[in-house]
Each structure stands twice: as structure tokens, then as C-alpha cells.
Amino acid sequence: MSQQISSLVEETKALTIEEKRKEMTKRLINSKDLRKNMKRELTGHVVTRWYRAPELILLEKEYGPAIDIWSVGCVFAELLGMMKESAPTYLDRRPLFPGKSCFPLSPDKHVKEERSGFPFSKNDQLAVIFEVIGSPNEEDKSFVTDAKALDYLNAFPKSERVNLATVYPGAGEEAIDLLHKILVFNPYFRISINECLEHPFFKKCRKAEKE
Numbered sequence: 001m002s003q004q005i006s007s008l009v010e011e012t013k014a015l016t017i018e019e020k021r022k023e024m025t026k027r028l029i030n031s032k033d034l035r036k037n038m039k040r041e042l043t044g045h046v047v048t049r050w051y052r053a054p055e056l057i058l059l060e061k062e063y064g065p066a067i068d069i070w071s072v073g074c075v076f077a078e079l080l081g082m083m084k085e086s087a088p089t090y091l092d093r094r095p096l097f098p099g100k101s102c103f104p105l106s107p108d109k110h111v112k113e114e115r116s117g118f119p120f121s122k123n124d125q126l127a128v129i130f131e132v133i134g135s136p137n138e139e140d141k142s143f144v145t146d147a148k149a150l151d152y153l154n155a156f157p158k159s160e161r162v163n164l165a166t167v168y169p170g171a172g173e174e175a176i177d178l179l180h181k182i183l184v185f186n187p188y189f190r191i192s193i194n195e196c197l198e199h200p201f202f203k204k205c206r207k208a209e210k211e
Helices: 002-011 017-030 032-036 066-080 125-133 147-154 173-182 193-197
Strands: 113-115 118-120
Touching: 017 032, 066 173, 066 193, 173 193
Parallel strands: none
Antiparallel strands: 113 118
């Protein structure tokens, strides 16, 4: 199954970014039943909450290196947040997604609000994520295989994407561009590790011959 998903990614490389998204969305929708019914070989409860990728929160059976890219992005954001322009003192530093619960893996047992039958807390991990990257659209949600998970996503209030340049004013344009490309809800649209290394942000420090 992992080879089939990898082939989907490879076959879209020659397309434009917009064409890639549309083609991948179509392929994800067409392969939804296959991915939903596959036998899980990996654990679902991985990665510390603040660095946990959306596909893990939604208990997707198919996941891969993209979960690590997301976690790296969260750490990268914290490093940018340590710049004086972003945080004048160490007391001002904070993680990007400091959720206090993570439904359904570690839900808030004292939540008082419900939306469409699902517990809702503005401090839950997905809610905190959406406050930064914005609410996912239909293309973003195309990788989700479980109907209840889709209902859960649709229950969230609409949020707009935050311009991370305002959150990290000391970071350069290339750093912000890289962070935006990492913190993408759909793992199939998220930048890969090779694409990260080829990003202009690393141009001055990367030495490919030593890798």
C-alpha cells in the first residue's frame, strides 16, 4: 500500500502546483476505500501532542515521513520564536500549537461545549492548529478516510490562515515561506524532506556533497 501511495506522488511531479493538488485530490478520493480498509501496522498514538500532525490526530491508517516534517515545522517555529523580534524575553517564548487536549486520543474530560455532537474546546489540539493554518477546505480534507472524522472536521468554526510573518517578524521571507509549506494540513500537499533541503532557505548552508 505504501508503494501505491508513493507512486501517486511520483506521477504528479511534472504538473504545476495547482494541477498537482487537483490530481492528488482526485487520486486520494478514488483510493479512499482502499486506504480506509488497509490493516494498520503502525501505532496511532505517536508524537508529543504539540508536535502531532493532523493525520495522526484523525487516526488515519496510512501515514509516513510527512508526520516528521510537520513536527520539524513545529520545532522550526519555536526557533524562530526565540528571536528577539518575536520574543523580547525568554518569558515571551511559546510553542506554536500548545494544545491542552487532543480528541480522540487524549480528550478533555471536562469539556462543556459540543458542536454537531462532538466535544469542542478552543484549547484542543486541532482547534489550536486551525487558529494558525486556517480551516481546511475540501481539497485539504481529501486524504481523510473516515466519515466520522470528516463530520468532526466540519464541526469546527471557520478560521482564517495567519500570516506567520506577523507572528515571527524577525524571520526572513525564505524562512516564513518554508514554514508555510511545512505546516500544511493535507500530508500529500506538505513539502517533502528533499524539497525542504532544496528550499532557498538552506541555499547558503547546505553542502549536498557531504550528505
